[in-house]
Amino acid sequence: MLVAGCGIAGSLIAAGLRDEPGVEVTCLEKATTVDHADAGTGVNIGPNGIKSLSGFMPEQADALVKASLPWKRWTIALTSGEDLMDLDLSEVADNDGIRIRWAELYALLRGPLGDGVRYGAELESCGIAGDGRLTATWRDRTADAVERAEDIDLLIGGDGRYSKVRTAFSGDNPPMFLGVCLYRLLFPVGPDCPIDDYGQWFNGPNRLLAYRVPGDFVYLAGSFPIPADSGVPDAMKNAEALTAVYRPATGTPSREAGFLIGAIERHCDSIHWARLQEASILFRPAERVLLVGDAAHPMVPTLGQGATQAMEDACVVVDEVRRALREDRSLASVPAAVEQRRAERVRFVVDFSRDATDTMLAGADPHAGTLEKRDPPFQEKLKRLYRDVAMPG
16 A cells, blocks of 8 residues: 655554554655655644544544643634633543644654655656556655555555645646635744633634644734635735734724734744645545645635544544455445545535635624524534544444
8 A cells, every 4th residue: 555645644644554553554745854854834633533532542532632732722802802602622522632734743653653654755747557456656865766556455545635646547636715814933932922722812803823832833824805715915924014903993902812913923934835725525536546735625714624524534544444345345446435435525515615705804893703603503413513423433
């Protein structure tokens, strides 16, 4: 079995199957170990990801929880200081989520894999040969050599939103932009930092999202509306223009909002710029080929479900490979089995994440929109999101 991409899904699949008799897993990762050590920003994993991982791979779940900060609350306020929502996640979830730096997450997930990961190995091509064999070719950047695998039983594309595996078998997956700029920043903090658990602060549709991660750092994801058919305006990429959209029209910012605005002023040159986007869902682009994570279902990160759904994917893949081995079935049966268990769930999460972006769109009223998120319909969807995960049978 060949896994392209050692992200969350790829590394967990490799970890979950590394001691499984009857299957050999090779994981290709185009980044080097140095690249991973320097991976920036932070990530939150939803309670559903930790719940699923605890059921299928409890050792990995325990390691992540111990190395992370818990995600227990979700607060929303205006930058002027008016509180809009304070949600205790225990009301809608069976366990906490986590907050962690990407670099630490990579180290935890990949550390136990040893030589099961080929770092600096970039997939160049994959396809089905004339005789029906599934093949793949990659370049080993460390040795400047090209290698090839032939007659692959199962190829898993966990190589991200711009997946070469997906493109090779089904063509391009053009993004659909929602008309929101989303930028990211990770910066060190001291004892005077007022930011802790997951919080959001709005000034109109302009949003600041931040939370603390281990090592005395704060992860900040800021956003503001832009035309859906254009890139991020260069005029917004300076501290004065960027911070202006978060300053309330009357009065001064709250302590938390003011702290984040100050951080943007100091660290503006370190910001990573992007746009909110999603694309079509696809698990099985060809026979014996399975897509997972962002390769299968690129979604907006509004509810923190991109990495979380990759974790859910990995749990189901590991479970289905183990079942196929126990039942003496070909690994070629795994993609259909995974799709059957994951398709409806992923569609719900993708749609819910998009719908929850309403308060970030041009002309949105975050006050009214947040009040709706406190009502039973939204809360019931959160319960479904955080609790209704696949578990071992």
